[in-house]
Amino acid sequence: MQVRVLKRRECGAGWATDLLLPRCLTWPEVEKLAKEMGGTCRCFQGQLVWLDLPAGRITASLRLPRLTMRLYDAAVEAQILGSLQQLVKSGDPGIQGS
Amino acid sequence: MFEHLHLDRDRKLISLFGEPVIFHCHHYNLFLQQTIEDPEWIDGVGILRRAAQEIFYSLLRGAFGTLGVQSAQERLAVAAQIFSFLGFGRLEFDVTASGGEVQLTHSHYAEGWLSKYGGQVSRTRPIDHVAVGYVAAALDATFGELGSYTAEETECMAVTRKDRCLIQATRLPRPQSLTPSPGMGKVIEKPAQLPKPVTAVDYDAVNEALWSLPLVGDERGQIRAFNVLLTRMPANYYNRIQYRFLEELKAVRAELLGVGEDLIRESGHVCVFYTFGNIMESVEWETLVGPMLEKDTDWIHGAYAVASSLGWGRWQALEVVSGQSCRVAIDGNYEANYFLASYPQADEPACYFAQGAVPGMMNLVYNGNIRQKPVLDQVFYNRLFQRGGLFHGKETKAREKGDPWCEFYAARVSETESLRV
Numbered sequence: 001m002q003v004r005v006l007k008r009r010e011c012g013a014g015w016a017t018d019l020l021l022p023r024c025l026t027w028p029e030v031e032k033l034a035k036e037m038g039g040t041c042r043c044f045q046g047q048l049v050w051l052d053l054p055a056g057r058i059t060a061s062l063r064l065p066r067l068t069m070r071l072y073d074a075a076v077e078a079q080i081l082g083s084l085q086q087l088v089k090s091g092d093p094g095i096q097g098s
Numbered sequence: 099m100f101e102h103l104h105l106d107r108d109r110k111l112i113s114l115f116g117e118p119v120i121f122h123c124h125h126y127n128l129f130l131q132q133t134i135e136d137p138e139w140i141d142g143v144g145i146l147r148r149a150a151q152e153i154f155y156s157l158l159r160g161a162f163g164t165l166g167v168q169s170a171q172e173r174l175a176v177a178a179q180i181f182s183f184l185g186f187g188r189l190e191f192d193v194t195a196s197g198g199e200v201q202l203t204h205s206h207y208a209e210g211w212l213s214k215y216g217g218q219v220s221r222t223r224p225i226d227h228v229a230v231g232y233v234a235a236a237l238d239a240t241f242g243e244l245g246s247y248t249a250e251e252t253e254c255m256a257v258t259r260k261d262r263c264l265i266q267a268t269r270l271p272r273p274q275s276l277t278p279s280p281g282m283g284k285v286i287e288k289p290a291q292l293p294k295p296v297t298a299v300d301y302d303a304v305n306e307a308l309w310s311l312p313l314v315g316d317e318r319g320q321i322r323a324f325n326v327l328l329t330r331m332p333a334n335y336y337n338r339i340q341y342r343f344l345e346e347l348k349a350v351r352a353e354l355l356g357v358g359e360d361l362i363r364e365s366g367h368v369c370v371f372y373t374f375g376n377i378m379e380s381v382e383w384e385t386l387v388g389p390m391l392e393k394d395t396d397w398i399h400g401a402y403a404v405a406s407s408l409g410w411g412r413w414q415a416l417e418v419v420s421g422q423s424c425r426v427a428i429d430g431n432y433e434a435n436y437f438l439a440s441y442p443q444a445d446e447p448a449c450y451f452a453q454g455a456v457p458g459m460m461n462l463v464y465n466g467n468i469r470q471k472p473v474l475d476q477v478f479y480n481r482l483f484q485r486g487g488l489f490h491g492k493e494t495k496a497r498e499k500g501d502p503w504c505e506f507y508a509a510r511v512s513e514t515e516s517l518r519v
Contacts, residue, residue: 007473016325018381045307048385057322061385068381070322 003084017077021065022088025049029087030060036083037076099183100312102164108289109430110305112409115160116281117153118333118432119184120409121313123326124210125372130365131207131227134339137354140346143227148276149338150231151238151245156279157332158239170195170240177236182319185329186229189319193267195241200233200249202226202263204318208256210327216256224254226263228335233265245273279334283435290429290503292414297399298392301414304403307386324383325376333409337436340365340450359450366454367461371482374401375462375474395420397463402426405455411435416505421464423509425494426456431504434497447493449504457491457508464489 006018025033030049034041039053043062051058056071058080067084071077104113112119135142158177167173174191181189187204202208207225215221224230230249237247246269253264295301313328315321321328340362347358377383378401387400395418405413412429428434433449447453462468466482487510495505 007471016322044310045386048307048311048382057316059323059381061381064381064384064388066381066384068325070325 003081003088005081015070017069017071019067019069019081019084021067021084024062024065025060025067025087027062030062033080033083033087037080099180100314102161105309106285107305109285110406110410110412111282111285111430111432111435113282114180114184114330114332115157115164117157117160117279118282118409118435119330120333120336120432121328121330121373122336122369122408123324123328123373123376124206125214125326126365126369127207127329127331128210128214129368130336130339130362131225133361133365134343135227137347139350140343142343145339145342145346146227147231147234147249149335149342150228151234152231152276153279153332153335153338154232154235155238155244155276156281158235162239173240174236177232177240181229181232182315184331185315185319185321185327186232187319189229189233189236191233191236193237195269197237197247197266197268200265200267202229202265203261204320205229205255205263206320206327206329208254208263209320211256212259213327216259221254221256223257224251224263225256226251226254226265229263230265233267237267237269242269243273244278245276246270248274279332279338280436280439281334283334283432283440284438285435286430286497286503289412290427292427292429292503293416295399295415295417297396297415297418299387299390299396299399299403301399301403301406304387304390304400305407308382308404308407311382324373324380326373330409333432334436336451337433337440340433341437341440341448362450363454366451366456367458368454368479369451370401370455370458370462371466371479372474374404374459375466375468377401377404378462378468379471379474393420394463394469397469398424398459401459401463421510423507424456424460426506426508427495427503428452428506429503431497434504437498441498443500444496444498446499447496447504448498449493449496452504452506453491453493456506457489460489460508 004020006020030041034051037053041051043049047063049060055073055076058069060067167176178189186206190201192199205226230251234247234249238244247267249265249267251265255263344358348355398418399415402413402415411431414427416425416427418424431449489508490511491508494507495501497504
């Protein structure tokens with residue numbers, strides 16, 4: 001199953017893109033993604049995740065397969081989409097995160 | 099700056115350096131501003147700029163005192179930092195005690211306007227009245243006293259489509275007479291004992307979850323969350339512009355006062371439609387509030403739990419009848435806090451924003467079917483309000499009239515009948 005773009009909306013000078021993932025991300029996966037993209041990540045209430053990049057913020061959930069990218073750079077957005085595709089295609093998230 | 103926010107958990111109010119601050123989005127900010135700016139027979143732009151200068155002066159004086167900043171350079175740096183923290187964009191001051199030029203980039207109002215309308219229409223007048231008032235306030239608080247400076251936007255990116263705005267500040271020969279903010283206003287002594295709502299939504303848990311999010315301006319001075327551009331605006335700016343707008347309207351064209359009141363109510367409707375619509379379609383809502391939503395009526399409760407987290411006071415749905423009606427209490431509404439500190443007791447209910455917001459929430463959930471995640475645009479908004487069976491509302495108890503709290507009732511009304519409370 002692929003990562004699906006659900007909706008793309010303008011938001012100020014940037015835009016917001018909602019994604020539907022085949023499964024929920026795990027916290028170690030979010031940390032890995034942040035490291036790859038040169039960003040930082042924070043988790044709230046053990047469920048809501050903010051991944052802050054120089055190009056904007058990604059909001060994700062650890063309990064729902066949903067994610068919203070609010071970025072200023074289309075190239076970074078495409079790169080993240082690619083990384084997410086790889087991430088969710090790869091094996092057991094539990095093994096990955098260990 | 100985040101550490102300087104003061105959270106009053108009992109009253110569900112948030113303040114920054116003594117000024118109550120509340121979240122609203124660019125859709126609401128633009129609609130309310132346009133409502134006040136458009137009528138040619140009043141000085142709408144003057145109302146907006148003066149209010150910004152007055153309210154932000156109070157906030158900045160509080161900031162400079164608390165932070166102990168003395169030099170002009172430090173004060174202007176703090177003023178720029180607060181402007182960005184609140185989500186209005188970025189300011190660069192090139193000024194002395196006699197005035198000067200200020201560059202504004204990533205303006206909340208200009209970028210918000212371009213995002214919303216820029217593809218369809220051109221703009222000929224500058225839009226950054228809040229920033230203009232803020233710049234004058236910053237110079238007042240740095241070099242003089244309230245009203246010492248005036249400012250003018252000489253270049254606006256909403257007009258030029260360039261990447262910056264320019265504001266010129268000038269020192270006046272004598273300070274103009276302006277009125278500082280009433281600060282927290284007349285707040286409730288203690289929370290009222292409201293009946294516990296029948297819902298799976300835990301209002302306090304939602305509050306704590308949202309208060310834990312550091313919603314602050316990014317490196318562009320913008321707060322992009324819940325799919326909208328947010329600002330953490332001093333509540334008294336909204337209060338002052340809405341009540342002064344109505345006062346001026348009454349003084350100049352008394353027969354249009356009712357229309358003015360309806361427009362402020364409509365701003366509440368617009369706010370709920372866009373801000374809450376986008377919140378309810380966001381990952382934040384699905385993750386933090388979603389697990390508590392068992393029935394459709396819980397969506398209304400969830401929304402008021404969120405409203406209580408935005409610094410608006412203690413909003414609580416007392417009763418929600420699915421698809422039919424709701425009763426909502428607001429204990430210590432930000433409008434009433436200001437009203438009671440600024441005017442004598444009201445003869446008529448005066449929480450106009452809330453009067454529009456309460457039916458707006460029912461329309462969003464039961465007519466707009468927000469649970470289906472519609473695209474929240476102007477086309478959808480217009481279509482929604484052309485349908486029959488809209489919810490209308492009334493403020494049935496008013497703290498500004500002497501009741502212990504404000505209460506609102508909203509129900510479906512056909513075109514031929516009026517709301518029965």
